[in-house]
Amino acid sequence: MTDIRIALSDKAIAQLPTPEDGWYLARDTELKGFFVVVGKRKRTFTVQGDLRQRGKRASSIRVSIGDATELTTRAARAIAKEYLAQISKGQHPKARLDGKPGQTETDGNSAKTGATLKHAWERYLEAHLIRKGRSEKTISGYRDHVERLFAEWLDTPLLDLATDPASVAEKHDQLTKENGPYIANGSMRTLRAIYNHARKTNRSLPRDNPADAVDWNQEERRNTGMGxxxxxxxxxxxxxxxxxxxxxxxxxxxxxxxxxxxxxxxxxxxxxxxxxxxxxxxxxxxxxxxxxxxxxxxxxxxxxxxxxxxxxxxxxxxxxxxxxxxxxxxxxxxxxxxxxxxxxxxxxxxxxxxxxxxxxxxxxxxxxxxxxxxxxxxxxxxxxxxxxxxxxxxxxxxxxxxxxxxxxxxxxxxxxxxxxxxxxxxxxxxxxxxxxxxxxxxxxxxxxxxxx
Missing domain, CATH: 1.10.443 (hpI Integrase; Chain A)
Structure with missing residues (x-):
């Protein structure tokens, strides 16, 4: 389905049609940058804005606010206004989750918030797969997911993926069409595992795993045995x-x-x-x-x-x-x-x-x-x-x-x-x-x- 614009309210969101495949955006006509990501199983309040550094546009980011079944539209809109204000000042709304003072600028200079998928994968490979004696075939499967299917994300900070779950869901849809439902699901399980592992040593990453935005393909055991x-x-x-x-x-x-x-x-x-x-x-x-x-x-x-x-x-x-x-x-x-x-x-x-x-x-x-x-x-x-x-x-x-x-x-x-x-x-x-x-x-x- 194509994106739509409506005056977001609890009633309007409840009446939004569920897409047969993928997801679409229902943008708010009242607050620019505020919208709901509508998937097959989940509806998520989200904001999008431009981070600026020294007065220039650095990047556009999306930040999830919460599940539409758990937040009212009024509460989500209030949070959205706060998030958009922080984004306009060049501050990432979810860069600080540990309660310590100060905001973390998303300028790529922070070793924690700027950790890329490539860095997280290298640590996961060494600390989790190799150290725990995983087989070469298992490691090869993970490597294929990260270095081939996610090649364009290798230099992307995990924080960017975490705050733009819609792009992850879109990638899953793409992989489903091009590589099949099982490979698409498997690659996203790899991403989920790497992110969870990275967050153990980096609490500045959002708790919401970006792979949670995926509408998983149905998988069935292949019954191909003989009698x-x-x-x-x-x-x-x-x-x-x-x-x-x-x-x-x-x-x-x-x-x-x-x-x-x-x-x-x-x-x-x-x-x-x-x-x-x-x-x-x-x-x-x-x-x-x-x-x-x-x-x-x-x-x-x-x-x-x-x-x-x-x-x-x-x-x-x-x-x-x-x-x-x-x-x-x-x-x-x-x-x-x-x-x-x-x-x-x-x-x-x-x-x-x-x-x-x-x-x-x-x-x-x-x-x-x-x-x-x-x-x-x-x-x-x-x-x-x-x-x-x-x-x-x-x-x-x-x-x-x-x-x-x-x-x-x-x-x-x-x-x-x-x-x-x-x-x-x-x-x-x-x-x-x-x-x-x-x-x-x-x-x-x-x-x-x-x-x-």
Missing amino acids: AGDLKGWFLELASLDNPIRREFHLFTLLCGSRPTALQQAKPEHINFRRRTLHIPKPKGGSKRAFDIPLSREMVLSLTRVLRFGRQMHPSQAQQWLFPAESATGHLSETKEDRAILSKWGNDLRQTFRTIATAAGVSEFDAKLLMNHSIPGVNAGYVTRHKLVEDHLRSQQQAISTVVFSALGNSLTEQEALINWLSRGASRRAVPQFRLEPNTLGEQQERIRQAA
Whole structure:
């Protein structure tokens, strides 16, 4: 909707139409610079004026007064007059919130009020993300939001964003149209976190977070998991992949329900063949969330195959990575597939694991432990997870793998693609030139065979 001019009153504001998308301004015909920002969920009294320095216009700022449902129009207009008077003198109305005497000029010389988004981001990156051991993927996501999507704001003081929430709401609308609703919401959550972090050490910033002006896009969980009846077709799709390492990666993702990014960085040394576990040292949440994946018989066989394929296809990278590849990192770093070739991958398989776990009779509590989810409640803190891995959780893992392979029925003995892939000794026939170095990988493979 386009901006309008009306004589603002409580009744007039209550009758203003709600926009279908974005927001618009209802400007007061009585007091210049006084208006209401009308959004889908919120209506905010606001003023706008020109800050002047040495008689010259320095910048135009907007300052929120308050929610129209909490303030009367008469009270908001009185505050607006006071704010506009301060702005005309070159003083920011919300530059001082700590009760100390004196007004802070918005001249860019103050280290506190002039702190830019770039400065706040650098401190948040170092003090919050890196120091707390956040993963590279998490940091990369935040960096993309700030340094790409908010590039034009990097040199903008946080105070300017705080006093012009309409521009933040407008940016969210723009990102929604250009980048999609999920990215738009995610970027604004990043901005909100950085602002809140900055305000911990800078109480001169307004308490109202500029991201609060956003009308959040609706987000829904993607239900893309498979049921037992879908697995036969998916296995035939997977068997057709030319790269056997990628094939085993997707199968192992399905059988363990782990996040793909955690598996990508798995190393052969993380496998404990005697305990039949795969250690994940740095999952989502950092090293403090490290855990062991118990291995079913089918998972052990999958690891056997991928170790063989890795040693043959990428002998150098396979010394370090469980799923090696010719990439900058030396391991699989991009595991997306053409959906016309493989219909389900990534988090689709994580959802499938959770779905099959229910069909296998695995309790919700055990499924959360297997997937390394946080367990709510006080009693969960008394559960020692690693004490359950080698007995109880492995039996639950085996139950899930059994349901997965049982869903294939006679296909394992009738479909040539599956026979060539999953039958006994198939991986040896597929890599006739494969050789094991003595006393290293050969010993590991022997332990796997014994464990299976």
